[in-house]
Amino acid sequence: MANNSIAQSGNYIGVDLSAQTLRVALVAGDGQVLERRETVLDGEIVSRQTASIVQELRDHAASIEAIGIGIPGLVNPQTHEVVISSGMPSAEHGNLQVELSNLTGLPVALENDANAAAYGEYITGTGRGSRNMFYVTLGQGIGGAIILGGKLWLGASGFAGEFGHITIDPDGAECVCGNTGCLETVASAPNIVRRTHERLFRDGTSSLSKLSMNRDFTAADIAREARNGDDFALLMIERTGRYIGTAVASVINLLNIERIVLGGGVMEAGDLILDPIIREAGRRSFQPCFEATQIVAAGLGADAVAIGAAMLARDAEQI
């Protein structure tokens, strides 16, 4: 990493906080990642663990303007406190922003991780160039976020973009949310694995059968086997794409949005899943809406949350 580019003014810290890990990126003002640190959460207070990494990066970079943190929870847009979280160290509820700001002396912006990733893709990923964008993350869970006129649109209570709980089959399986047939019940990574197991048990002959004798397979394994030409794995990926496409059609019909960016681990299947998503969305959405929408894979990979959080910190300053 060239020290010259780091040592200029106007850098930001982006933090991607999850239940087990802390990913920290030093991000230039244009969204470029200059350095990365990743560490397992060690039980210490997250704000202190983060502050020490920030200090380490600060020793490299002449100037850090602000810190942005993407968290697996909801942030109250008024108080900036964490109000709901699924997988965040509970000790951090409510005070992460203040504590980290006190420890570092820097302004700290806190945002839901899907919202942060959406903003990252919008500023410097495959959302770039659009004004209105819907972002979907498909991984352990399914989330979404909306950008309208270049700004996150959070909704009445900060929950806008709950893509994973769109009903795609009124008589489908029960969801943790209480509804039946939510997209998440079939298309999150664990549910792709569950569906694949169920179907393998019934009628499958697949390289996954062999794999499952040794260890549990993952959604990534299914995607890899599909890429390697396993028909059964391909079928499961395509079906999943069709489910996602059905929900994407609702977004297209309701929002007539310019661009839809799909990210998260499930999208690592690449065109094998993107193509059926686009096909099903085309089949199920109102044609003039569909024709006005670009559906693309996300571009920032695992950096999306950190970059987006850093850019939110940058743009919060400018307001």
Next chain:
Amino acid sequence: MANNSIAQSGNYIGVDLSAQTLRVALVAGDGQVLERRETVLDGEIVSRQTASIVQELRDHAASIEAIGIGIPGLVNPQTHEVVISSGMPSAEHGNLQVELSNLTGLPVALENDANAAAYGEYITGTGRGSRNMFYVTLGQGIGGAIILGGKLWLGASGFAGEFGHITIDPDGAECVCGNTGCLETVASAPNIVRRTHERLFRDGTSSLSKLSMNRDFTAADIAREARNGDDFALLMIERTGRYIGTAVASVINLLNIERIVLGGGVMEAGDLILDPIIREAGRRSFQPCFEATQIVAAGLGADAVAIGAAMLARDAEQI
């Protein structure tokens, strides 16, 4: 009608244009309807027929500032031309705004009728007091419109709010749009009648059976019989409400919107349909989103489009 209140300055004309009729309202600056004219389209050019009614109302009102027209079609937000219409006299495509403006010497605003009705409800109906609102009209067809931050949000190509084509049953009936299982295939007025006929044929004993011997019944008949205590009619209305509620849940999940206003002829069933809509939406939406949403019946009845069009003309002037 008090001539005093009419003869003040700052009135607007709102026009609700459909395939067969022309409804024209003289609307005060605060959204109050001062006079109404309704006429059957007589084959003459719509702009001339409208202009002569405008002239008639102008003779009453000292000052008319502008005209707004709600049409059953899509208006290109850039060129203000009608680009798609379903049920508009074809002679009017593309030139209604210019012609009517030439004939009357007044500024003319043209807008899709669902968008106009949404704006009417937002300014002076049951959407009043919200900042972000979703409007649904349930009648011969099903439409929708979005208001964000007090303004119509039209989407990338003017189609935002296509509520009727949300998939609520992936294996459902074919829709004219090409998709299967759109809300419109079960919950528009003609489809409520179709479903009721089908079910009456199979197993119904209802006052509707008697009625159908004399003439075809309508969705309004079904609603009336439900209000009069007919169990079968009530069942059909409740089922319809559940279908609508499923689609409402998608709006709630995606937009986390403050208020949802439901209008159109189908809503004349009142609480008999509103209650199951709210119940099903509650069951199928993410709870924190649902709790932040008020779901209400529209308040302006048949005046919604004309009032909204007049208010759009008023507010277009202010920009």
